[in-house]
Amino acid sequence: MSAKKSILVGAVIAIVMAITAEGVIAQTKTLTDEELGIRKETIYDEGTVKPEHGEYSRETPGKSKRIERSFENSPPLIPHDITGMLPIAETNNICLGCHMPDAARSMGAVPIPKSHFMDFETKKDLKGKLDGKRYNCVQCHVPQTETAPPVKNVFKGEFREKKGKFRSNLIDTLNEGVTAE
Numbered sequence: 001m002s003a004k005k006s007i008l009v010g011a012v013i014a015i016v017m018a019i020t021a022e023g024v025i026a027q028t029k030t031l032t033d034e035e036l037g038i039r040k041e042t043i044y045d046e047g048t049v050k051p052e053h054g055e056y057s058r059e060t061p062g063k064s065k066r067i068e069r070s071f072e073n074s075p076p077l078i079p080h081d082i083t084g085m086l087p088i089a090e091t092n093n094i095c096l097g098c099h100m101p102d103a104a105r106s107m108g109a110v111p112i113p114k115s116h117f118m119d120f121e122t123k124k125d126l127k128g129k130l131d132g133k134r135y136n137c138v139q140c141h142v143p144q145t146e147t148a149p150p151v152k153n154v155f156k157g158e159f160r161e162k163k164g165k166f167r168s169n170l171i172d173t174l175n176e177g178v179t180a181e
């Protein structure tokens, strides 16, 4: 290393050290127990703190507005009211009444996609029979509330096709990039 260069490196190190030292001094301002958490309550007793929850959609099915997907082929959020539809039971699944492909058209509902009529483990086409692992719709599809998140979410989903914001094509893209020997 030339003498000129080593002086330059030395100067940079000195600046970094100065910044770090200043950082340490700045950090000596202590935070109170109330300032530490996201909820701005003492971290030793959150007994009375209720998380902000917001209100679910009260729009009846057919009147609600579909919500843009979070990312390509993500499970769509439920835009309509589901009061009285839960719990989904072995002998009673109200969702099917509107969302099974046969019924969906006349109900104006989005039909359950082909991916739900296939067993992903055995790759078997179930010929119109819903895969048992898909029976409990609300395991993956959830309603949405309007709330201001305490921490801003900066995630932005990518969509290769514009229509992917409202439609699925998982069954066609599932094995994308996978090559079998």
Ligand code: HEC
Residues within 6 Å of the ligand: 060, 061, 062, 063, 064, 065, 066, 067, 076, 077, 078, 079, 080, 082, 085, 086, 094, 095, 096, 097, 098, 099, 107, 108, 109, 110, 137, 138, 141, 166, 167
């Ligand atoms: C009375 C008929 C009806 C029932 C029952 C019903 N839905 Fe819907 N669903 C609709 C309609 C119609 C839409 C389209 C949005 C609208 O018009 O309100 C929809 C939209 C959706 C969507 C959004 C689809 C997309 O691609 O944007 C999901 C997810 C959904 N419903 C899940 C469910 C689940 C889970 C249940 C059971 C808990 C259920 N629905 C019960 C009629 C129904």
Ligand code: HEC
Residues within 6 Å of the ligand: 073, 074, 075, 076, 095, 096, 099, 110, 111, 112, 113, 115, 116, 130, 133, 134, 135, 136, 137, 138, 139, 140, 141, 166, 167, 168, 169, 170, 171
């Ligand atoms: C294991 C998770 C899971 C379960 C359980 C599940 N889904 Fe889905 N669903 C998804 C995912 C992921 C997608 C988006 C990718 C795709 O189409 O497969 C989707 C897509 C959908 C769509 C949108 C179809 C389209 O063409 O845009 C509807 C409607 C739907 N599901 C309804 C249902 C209903 C009704 C049930 C219950 C009988 C259900 N799903 C159960 C994960 C699930």
